[in-house]
Amino acid sequence: MGNATSSHAETKTLAPTLVSRLTRHVVSASGDTTTTTAPFTGKPLAELPVSSASDVAEAFERAREAQRSWAAMSPRDRVAPFLRFHDIVLDRQSEILDIIQWETGKARRHAFEEVYDAAAGTLYYARQAPRLLRRRRSIGAVPGATRTYAHHQPKGAVTVITPWNYPIALPVGDAVPALLAGNAVVAKPDTQTALSALWAIDVAVEAGLPEGLWLPVLGEPAEIGDPLIDGADYVAFTGSSAVGAKIAQRAAGRLIGCSAELGGKNPMIVCEDADLDRTVEGAVRACFSNAGQLCISMERVYVHDAVYDAFTEKFAAAVRDMELNSALDFSADMGSLTYQRQLDRVSAHVDDARQKGATVVAGGRPRPEIGPLFYEPTVLADVEPTMRACADETFGPVVSLYRFSDENEAVERANATDYGLNASIWTRDVNRGRRLAERVRAGTVNINEGYGAAWASYGAPMGGMKRSGLGRRHGAEGLLRYTEAQTVASQHYVGLGGPPGMDGETLARTMTLGARLMKRFRIR
Known part of the structure; x- marks a missing residue:
């Protein structure tokens, strides 16, 4: 089993210029760094900047500033960078496949699965976001006289925390629908595999995503974990069931939503x-x-x-x-x-x-x-x-x-x-x-x-039951979880208090008759 063939990993390295280009996106002012290790060789791989709690606070401040003008755009106008992102990922897949293999040690065929997923999942939401976010009319309080629709407002600044095992598919899969919904994202990828996520952010900016909308921070949970929850309007997490439970508890204390894809057997x-x-x-x-x-x-x-x-x-x-x-x-x-x-x-x-x-x-x-x-x-x-x-x-x-x-x-x-x-x-x-x-x-x-x-x-929801998670990614819920549903209702022709001069008893009889008729004729 598994004959040991000559390894390209022993003769290739990550170019310092590439590492420098990607790490420029990290919000980090301290100058502190950490060094990752290549699983294939056990040797040092890349030196990465480390973020502090104050860096996380700055990331949220910058993200909220960028989000205001982004949210003012129509969903259809927000799509363009992501259509270009899809093409760039496929065109430059060799570069990101190398990075993923270096950081994770996975086989290239398995690295390709997640590169394809990052492109295909992005295209799905780029195509579907305008439809999912459009106003949806519903039956009003008084049919014909009450005109009602549901509108989706973005949450604001979303925290996306992702693990090391799928370092481009998971950050992209959670951040892209959040961005298309009109939010900004503060992302915390696992440090070991951060370059893969940083590559995705770099490509998104190259594709036209405004600076400051997708901001990464790097560091240990003990230092920046709580600030990432405390500064967010929503949290999307992928990881262990034990950590997911702690994040859900902290989010609940602030009455903000969270979703979590967790463990499985x-x-x-x-x-x-x-x-x-x-x-x-x-x-x-x-x-x-x-x-x-x-x-x-x-x-x-x-x-x-x-x-x-x-x-x-x-x-x-x-x-x-x-x-x-x-x-x-x-x-x-x-x-x-x-x-x-x-x-x-x-x-x-x-x-x-x-x-x-x-x-x-x-x-x-x-x-x-x-x-x-x-x-x-x-x-x-x-x-x-x-x-x-x-x-x-x-x-x-x-x-x-x-x-x-x-x-x-x-x-x-x-x-x-x-x-x-x-x-x-x-x-x-x-x-x-x-x-x-x-x-x-x-x-x-x-x-x-x-x-x-x-x-x-x-187009179908994906997530866990029992201790395997909260909420769903993919499908309509995968995007709408990043929004607040708002109902807007306008009243026309006649007020809900009845015509001028109608007494309460007459109004009650009229409304009772109306309710019976609406049921009979299946208006409701």
């Missing part, structure tokens, strides 16, 4: 009628994209007794054949983990399962000869509830296989978790798959796909 159900070759190919992607460092990837696979042995054999063979390397090209099937703490967690989960009697079907060991944070894609069987890999989110290239005998059992076990982010069902009978999907307590469910079908359906 996502189940995959393989029915007895599944096409096993197609299922195995999909399972490899579903379990090991970005080395399993994906909130919506599969960590629990429930396989029907009738096909368990055949599936396990095919799946294990496919996993053993996966190519691991650190090349800056498309030759790798899987790349590196990003942080040492992730490698430690993966190793601990596998070692714990092995010591307690689980069977390692494929993988199960680190690969330091390829790079310091590489770990083999790993398949476990005979996993029991006492093992950490059973219920705890691993967030790495580890998946556990379980048998089931009927679909009721499969659904029950799929739902037996505090998480509810994503799920996957494999069957030749799509109607059956849909019936099962609607019984699974997860925000998205993919049939005959692991995660991409639901995620990339940008």
Whole structure:
């Protein structure tokens, strides 16, 4: 498994001029810096400025100043920079693919997934924002005499906090709809992968987004975490369930809204009628994209007794054949983990399962000869509830296989978790798959796909149930969450107090008759 090929990562570096160009956007006055490390090599990667609490306050001040004129523009006029952004991202994808690989250690094919997502998701909202934000008429208090419409006002200054695992897709996916809705954004990407987010901001400015509307700050949560919540009119967060709960509590104390996409221990159900070759190919992607460092990837696979042995054999063979390397090209099937703490967690989960009697079907060991944070894609069987890999989110290239005998059992076990982010069902009978999907307590469910079908359906909402999140990104809600709905109603011809001289009793009888007639003729 994973032959160590000659690595381009050992002969290429990030150009200092590129780092300088991107970091100029960071709001930081102290002169303090931090140095990131390349996961592929363990060597220093880039020196980045660090922001303080006062820098965050300045970012909000600048953002609010820029937001006033931006909000005064029509939604249709705000679209233009984002249409250009879409084209620039696709045209210059080689540059950002290199940056993503350097910062995360992921395989290039997985880096491309998020570059494509940044472009495609932006295009969706650029096309849809004017429609989603237009005035919407509704039935007034007195049909014909009361004219009512709903209007969406921007929140103001939005905080977007994103993690390291998808460093361009997530910052772009949350910031772009906020900006199109008329807000300014103060962004806090993870420092390790900040250059990817800074590249997106740089491209947006190049595409015509006014300066000051999308401002990044960098630093540790202990220093700038609270100021990012306290200065915002809304918070969009992606990360762990524990941190998401703390952010929601602090936002609630200020009576501001927040949305959060959080953790997952996502189940995959393989029915007895599944096409096993197609299922195995999909399972490899579903379990090991970005080395399993994906909130919506599969960590629990429930396989029907009738096909368990055949599936396990095919799946294990496919996993053993996966190519691991650190090349800056498309030759790798899987790349590196990003942080040492992730490698430690993966190793601990596998070692714990092995010591307690689980069977390692494929993988199960680190690969330091390829790079310091590489770990083999790993398949476990005979996993029991006492093992950490059973219920705890691993967030790495580890998946556990379980048998089931009927679909009721499969659904029950799929739902037996505090998480509810994503799920996957494999069957030749799509109607059956849909019936099962609607019984699974997860925000998205993919049939005959692991995660991409639901995620990339940008017109549909995406988010978690239970401890997997609050609110939704994508779809109408993904943009309208950044707005305040305002109702404007004007009264014409006759006042709600009735014609001049009408007494209260007559008014009550008239309104009662009107209510009955409106029901009868389905006016209401």
